[in-house]
Amino acid sequence: MSRLAIGAALAVLALALAFAARPAPETAAGRVDRVSSELRCPVCQGLSVRDSPSETARDMRDLVALRVTEGKSDDAIRDEFRAAYGDWVVLRPPLLSPAGLVWLAPLLLVAGGAFLALRLARATAPPPPGPPNAAALAALRERVARDEEADA
Amino acid sequence: MTRWRWLAAAAVVALVLVLALGFRRDPRDVRSGTVGRPAPAFELARLDGGGTLAFRDLAGQAVVVNFFASWCRPCKEEHPVLLRAWERYRTSGVVIVGILYQDDEAAGLDFMRRLGGTWPTVRDEGGRTALAYGVFGIPETFFIGTDGIIAGRHVGPLDDAVLTAAIEAIRPKAPR
Numbered sequence: 001m002s003r004l005a006i007g008a009a010l011a012v013l014a015l016a017l018a019f020a021a022r023p024a025p026e027t028a029a030g031r032v033d034r035v036s037s038e039l040r041c042p043v044c045q046g047l048s049v050r051d052s053p054s055e056t057a058r059d060m061r062d063l064v065a066l067r068v069t070e071g072k073s074d075d076a077i078r079d080e081f082r083a084a085y086g087d088w089v090v091l092r093p094p095l096l097s098p099a100g101l102v103w104l105a106p107l108l109l110v111a112g113g114a115f116l117a118l119r120l121a122r123a124t125a126p127p128p129p130g131p132p133n134a135a136a137l138a139a140l141r142e143r144v145a146r147d148e149e150a151d152a
Numbered sequence: 153m154t155r156w157r158w159l160a161a162a163a164v165v166a167l168v169l170v171l172a173l174g175f176r177r178d179p180r181d182v183r184s185g186t187v188g189r190p191a192p193a194f195e196l197a198r199l200d201g202g203g204t205l206a207f208r209d210l211a212g213q214a215v216v217v218n219f220f221a222s223w224c225r226p227c228k229e230e231h232p233v234l235l236r237a238w239e240r241y242r243t244s245g246v247v248i249v250g251i252l253y254q255d256d257e258a259a260g261l262d263f264m265r266r267l268g269g270t271w272p273t274v275r276d277e278g279g280r281t282a283l284a285y286g287v288f289g290i291p292e293t294f295f296i297g298t299d300g301i302i303a304g305r306h307v308g309p310l311d312d313a314v315l316t317a318a319i320e321a322i323r324p325k326a327p328r
Contacts, residue, residue, distance in 0.1 A: 042287075042288045059278060059279035060283060062278060063280065082185060084192075084283060084285065086185035086286075
C-alpha cells in the first residue's frame with residue numbers, strides 16, 4: 001500500500017513539474033520581437049529589425065506589430081516583406097531559393113570533403129594480400145620441409 | 153586519374169562562372185522584390201492639404217514615384233533633374249509623384265515651395281508605402297508603366313540621362 005502511495009506521489013510530482021515547466025504562451029509583444037529579429041534592417045549593416053535603432057527599422061517593427069494585431073501568421077508577415085525586399089530581407093533565407101545556398105553549401109562541402117578523403121584513403125592503402133603464387137608456395141613448402149627436418 | 157582532372161576542371165569552371173556573375177552585378181543595385189510586379193497601391197494625403205492622391209487615380213499614365221525628404225541632400229541635388237523632366241513630359245501621359253518619406257509635412261511643403269515643382273506630392277505617414285515598394289534609402293525612384301507594373305527603379309540621385317531613358321521606356325507611345 002505504501003509503495004502505491006509513493007508511486008502515486010511521484011507521479012503527481014512529475015505531472016506538477018511538467019505543468020510548471022510547460023512553455024508559456026507567446027505574448028503579442030514577444031511575437032513582434034521574434035518576427036522582427038528574423039528580418040534584416042535594409043539601411044543597416046547586418047542588424048536585425050529588432051536590434052536596429054534606425055527609423056526604417058522602427059517603421060518595420062510598427063508594421064509587424066500591426067500585422068500581429070490583425071491576426072496575420074508569421075509566414076504571411078515575412079512574405080509581405082519578402083515581396084517588397086526579396087529573400088534578402090529574411091535573416092534565415094528559405095531553403096528553396098538562391099539565398100538558400102547558404103544552408104546547402106556547408107553540407108555539400110562536407111559531403112565533398114568526406115568523399116575525397118575516402119577516395120584518398122583507398123588510393124593510399126596497401127593492396128590486400130592475394131592468394132600466394134606458385135613460386136611463393138614452393139618456397140613455403142621448402143621452408144616447412146626444412147623446419148621438419150631440423151625438428152626430426 | 154583523368155576523371156579527377158575533369159572534375160577539377162569542372163569545379164574551376166563553376167567557380168569562374170559564379171565569380172563572373174557576381175562581378176557583373178552592379179554593387180549599387182540593391183535588391184528589391186518589386187521590380188517586374190504590380191506597383192503597390194496607395195492613397196496618401198497631399199502635402200498642400202488638397203485631399204488625398206490614390207494610385208488608382210493615375211491609371212493609364214506612366215508614373216514616376218520619387219521618394220524624397222527635405223533633410224536629404226541628394227534629393228535637393230536631383231530636384232532640378234525632376235523639374236526638367238516634368239516640364240518636358242507632363243503633357244505626354246507621364247506624371248511624377250513625390251512621396252515625402254520620414255519627414256514632417258511643413259518641411260516637405262517648404263522644400264517644394266523653395267525649389268519649385270508642381271507635380272503632386274504626398275506624405276507617407278509611418279513609411280508604409282515605402283516599405284511596400286521596398287525602399288532602401290532616399291532618394292529612390294520607381295518607374296511604373298501604363299500597365300501598372302514597376303518597370304525599373306533607381307537608387308540615389310537621378311541625372312538627366314537616367315531619368316530620360318527610364319521615362320522613354322515607360323511613357324505611352326503616340327499612335328501612328
